[in-house]
Amino acid sequence: MRVLRTAAEVRAAVAGARARNARVGLVPTMGAFHDGHISLMRAARDAHDLVVVSLFVNPTQFGPAEDLAAYPRDEQRDARIAEQAGVDILFAPSVAEMYPHGFSTTIHVSGLTDVMDGAARPGHFDGVATVVAKLFAIVGPDAAYFGQKDAQQVLVVRRVARDLNLPVRVVGCPIVREPDGLAMSSRNVYLDAADRARATALHRALVAAEDVVARSSTSADVILDAARAELRAAGIQPEYLDLRSPDDLTEVDEVAPTALLAVAARVGAARLIDNTILETR
Missing domain, CATH: 3.40.50.620 (HUPs)
Known part of the structure; x- marks a missing residue:
């Protein structure tokens, strides 16, 4: 090289x-x-x-x-x-x-x-x-x-x-994740042990949203409420938690048939982002 x-x-x-x-x-x-x-x-x-x-x-x-x-x-x-x-x-x-x-x-x-x-x-x-x-x-x-x-x-x-x-x-x-789901990022080095554990809530929020869609609810309100609950339980206030078109980022009110769920939040000294593509089966 x-x-x-x-x-x-x-x-x-x-x-x-x-x-x-x-x-x-x-x-x-x-x-x-x-x-x-x-x-x-x-x-x-x-x-x-x-x-x-x-x-x-x-x-x-x-x-x-x-x-x-x-x-x-x-x-x-x-x-x-x-x-x-x-x-x-x-x-x-x-x-x-x-x-x-x-x-x-x-x-x-x-x-x-x-x-x-x-x-x-x-x-x-x-x-x-x-x-x-x-x-x-x-x-x-x-x-x-x-x-x-x-x-x-x-x-x-x-x-x-x-x-x-x-x-x-x-x-x-594709996003590469740690075994506990945290998306790999160069900024993860800023996290101390306690914040590193809290940071996994971003991925749990996305999984909770995926579970909602898997149970056949495509409403943005229901999906975002489920994701916010996971963040709130970890004491994380998102900078944004948005459901948007994966093509042009316009805001959507349901998954039909796909949507991008994206989150950004400060966890301790790190600003972290993550996302997932939701899709109806």
Whole structure:
């Protein structure tokens, strides 16, 4: 595996692979790798001849009061994990490489970013959309892999690719969970033992909602009440708990035939998100 620092180096490496008719897969990340990231790398490895993983803690997607400075970073550990997962190129640029002096372009996706994390974290998805568009321009992948835990992000990136005519297939991969159901996240390291136990209520809330639908109730009120009860029992006040269309994030009042149930909550020092797709049988 090669660790490259500049866009020019990555473009040259990809051009060499393309000359051999290689298929190129990209996994955009902010590092602090866990099994969820590894699942994305393996999915890319299975489908492509050249796998590029970007490792860049993107400052433009953090708000002024968010955890940019504290976000976990360990490039040497991440490089070992990426290499073991079969990655060919680890692209680890500096902030100056990605945002050189005078950088003044931002991509904004209307509609999809007005709700959920977009409402809770103003400007967050502008940063995501901009950095992902840059990565697509640098790497030129055939496909890019994202975790479904960030369901809204997957939709935003797909819209960017569609609207800007970028020839990239955006692949959403299944959520990877701990044995007790907690969705894997780099921010889980912020949880102390007590909050780690409380955090499992997010997944229990989703399961309770799935159970409601399995018992043939598709009403949003009934589904959300069941999910809120699990959160309340753990002393968690959600930042949002929404039932929305999995296609465009419009609010829905029933599961017909599918719906995205998404939750965000602060548990101790960590802000956590999770979701599930509800569907009628």
